[in-house]
Amino acid sequence: MYPLPIPVNAKSQRIAYMLGTALIVALWLAPLAAIVMTSVRPHEDISLGNLWGWPSKFVMAENYADVFARSKMLRYFLNSAMITAPSVLFVCMLSLCAGYVLSRFKFPGNTALFAIFVAGNFLPAQILMIPVRDLMIRLGVYDTYLALIIFHVAFQTGFATLFMRNFIAALPDELFDAARSEGASPQQILWHIVLPLVRPGLAALSILLFTFIWNDYFWALVLSVDDSVKPVTAGLASLKGEFAAEWNLISAGTIVVALPPVIMFLLMQRHFIVGLTQGAVKG
Structure with a gap:
């Protein structure tokens, strides 16, 4: 092997x-x-x-300098932050709770429910373009921050739940038995025992989610039209000239857009490595 x-x-x-x-x-x-x-x-x-x-x-x-002078790059950066930050937060919260339930509670349909979370990772995002767009229009949130946040939370929660479920499953059973013997409720166990122990995993997951959502281009084009909503990946198209593309400016803009995920990874590199190597491989 x-x-x-x-x-x-x-x-x-x-x-x-x-x-x-x-x-x-x-x-x-x-x-x-x-x-x-x-x-x-x-x-x-x-x-x-x-x-x-x-x-x-x-x-x-x-x-x-022209990247910021010839486009609304600062606005696009703000848009990406407004979309990425709440998306990462909600996905981490949902995946932590779902992973805790799926790994520590046995009930009918547990395996089937977990399989549904995993199966969503194998679904090509492109085939969802028309249904997701129509859904956002019917909900009245098309071309808003909320449309992109809803989609990213829904689409990333499957992978994040798989990650957190395996991480929590690797925790010693004795910790949970001792907590239950002391009369701790499931909510107290989650808050006081699970959460402190899985912080490295949440840090690693946050970096991965931040990178996935920040670098998304396909759904940024599908679900946003107005410059007041477009994230940086879609906003790079504004650097193209009317008759010719200035590739030097597009390349400079690409480097600028790629910096936040790189900086975040460098700042949290230690937590990222620990989170990937501690417990995230147990089934």
């Missing part, structure tokens, strides 16, 4: 492994490097086809 370790004396195999790893990393980083380099090029370089060569001059300050 796992690859065998390379023997210390097998130098040729080690060299081939290192070269193969370096090649894969280079191929993976090449598009990112191209975007970064394009974000500091002048528009003339792109018009002349200089996409991979060294820029004729660096205009980093001008390009990144």
Whole structure:
């Protein structure tokens, strides 16, 4: 199931492994490097086809300043924050409660209910486009923050419940037996025992959810039209010119949009690693 370790004396195999790893990393980083380099090029370089060569001059300050000057980027950032923050909060709350019930309470239909949560992760989001759009129109929330929040909460709760259910199931049974013997109610056990112990898992889940929701592009286009609602991923389209796309500005805007998830991961990296390695693998 796992690859065998390379023997210390097998130098040729080690060299081939290192070269193969370096090649894969280079191929993976090449598009990112191209975007970064394009974000500091002048528009003339792109018009002349200089996409991979060294820029004729660096205009980093001008390009990144134009991203905010030529578009409502600050407004789009605010929109994304207004959508992402409550979505992450609600998904974490729902998945914590659902995971607690599914992992610690045995009742008829427990497995079937859990299977429904898991099955939703295998449903392609694209086939839901028309039904979800029609539903939001009937609810009167189309082209509002609430439409995107409702969808993200509904769509992400399945994965989050799977994650939290496995995490809570890994907690020692003795903790719950001792709490019940002391007369603690299920709500007290959830608040005073489960919640403190699963904080690393919630931190890891929050980072994943933040990244998924912040980077969503498809549903940002389907459920938002007005600039006062569009998140940053959909707002990047405003950087396209009427007759030609200024790819240097689009690349700079892409880097700006990608910074919040990266910064959040770096700030919470320790909690993320602990949350993924503690208990989240027990079925």
